[in-house]
Amino acid sequence: MDTTAAIELRGVTKRFATEGPEPYTALRDLDLEVGPGEFCAVVGPTGCGKSTTLTLVAGLETPSEGTVRVHGKPVSGITPEVGFMFQTDAILPWKTVLDNVSAGPRFRGVGKREAFADARDWIRRVGLSGFEDRYPHQLSGGMRKRVALAQNLINEPRVILMDEPFSALDVQTRSKMSTELLALWDLTRPAVVFVTHDLEEAIALADTVVVLTAGPAATIKARFRIDLPRPRVVQEIRFDPRFVDLYQQIWEALRAEVDLAYSQITATPGQEDA
Numbered sequence: 230m231d232t233t234a235a236i237e238l239r240g241v242t243k244r245f246a247t248e249g250p251e252p253y254t255a256l257r258d259l260d261l262e263v264g265p266g267e268f269c270a271v272v273g274p275t276g277c278g279k280s281t282t283l284t285l286v287a288g289l290e291t292p293s294e295g296t297v298r299v300h301g302k303p304v305s306g307i308t309p310e311v312g313f314m315f316q317t318d319a320i321l322p323w324k325t326v327l328d329n330v331s332a333g334p335r336f337r338g339v340g341k342r343e344a345f346a347d348a349r350d351w352i353r354r355v356g357l358s359g360f361e362d363r364y365p366h367q368l369s370g371g372m373r374k375r376v377a378l379a380q381n382l383i384n385e386p387r388v389i390l391m392d393e394p395f396s397a398l399d400v401q402t403r404s405k406m407s408t409e410l411l412a413l414w415d416l417t418r419p420a421v422v423f424v425t426h427d428l429e430e431a432i433a434l435a436d437t438v439v440v441l442t443a444g445p446a447a448t449i450k451a452r453f454r455i456d457l458p459r460p461r462v463v464q465e466i467r468f469d470p471r472f473v474d475l476y477q478q479i480w481e482a483l484r485a486e487v488d489l490a491y492s493q494i495t496a497t498p499g500q501e502d503a
């Protein structure tokens with residue numbers, strides 16, 4: 230059995246240049262390991278470095294110190310084995326659903342007929358059969374998210390990075406999409422890193438919830454194993470007594486960081502020592 234971590238960050242520090250003389254240290258000495266097929270949710274106060282962590286795994290940024298590996302290989306630039314889903318849709322407005330979903334295989338040189346057949350399969354799996362010829366502006370927000378999911382999953386990535394992918398959706402559509410995401414994830418079981426502000430969403434989806442400390446120089450505060458049974462229905466799992474128990478434990482760890490981040494944002498200059 231392959232025991233290599235799907236994602237591994239070791240001693241990662243990320244500094245950004247600023248307009249002043251000192252760089253800004255967003256992350257410091259961060260260690261994170263996500264196993265093959267593991268669904269890991271990352272929570273933390275606003276601005277702590279959740280998205281930065283994803284951009285390092287994606288190869289969009291490089292660490293200032295430390296190493297980032299995907300399946301044992303150091304990350305250097307964007308690789309096709311890593312899929313992304315961010316807050317804003319990455320689907321192309323001038324292409325139909327079928328063209329959007331088949332874009333990945335077409336780009337990799339798969340013939341049109343085969344790519345379209347594969348795309349139709351994924352369009353069916355995400356519940357959009359009959360919408361193949363629609364353009365993105367003719368779809369609802371939830372339907373566009375389904376297109377984005379199919380567009381990712383058709384490439385069978387071994388790692389998917391998600392940065393609040395459903396945050397623009399209304400509450401009902403959001404939890405419905407989350408349940409659908411879990412069913413789709415189960416088909417190919419990629420390793421997932423899912424960044425969210427919403428602790429309920431994190432617990433409902435994940436195998437592991439990682440709590441980051443408040444920035445600057447954020448790092449991992451705690452890691453929790455979510456031992457809720459699968460398959461899960463996101464709309465209902467929050468009523469499970471074990472869910473409530475986990476929520477209380479994790480919130481305990483998160484609350485101190487949220488309070489700290491909030492006090493930093495609201496601190497009046499000059500009153501720090503008062």
Ligand SMILES: Nc1ncnc2c1ncn2[C@@H]1O[C@H](COP(=O)(O)OP(=O)(O)OP(=O)(O)O)[C@@H](O)[C@H]1O
Pocket residue numbers: 245246253255273274275276277278279280281282426444
């Ligand atoms: N390219 C950059 N240049 C300079 N500073 C940056 C850059 N990217 C991020 N930062 C800073 O690093 C810190 C972490 O940002 P990041 O977006 O990773 O936080 P986050 O936890 O995802 O935030 P949120 O919860 O608000 O989405 C912030 O203070 C941000 O201003």
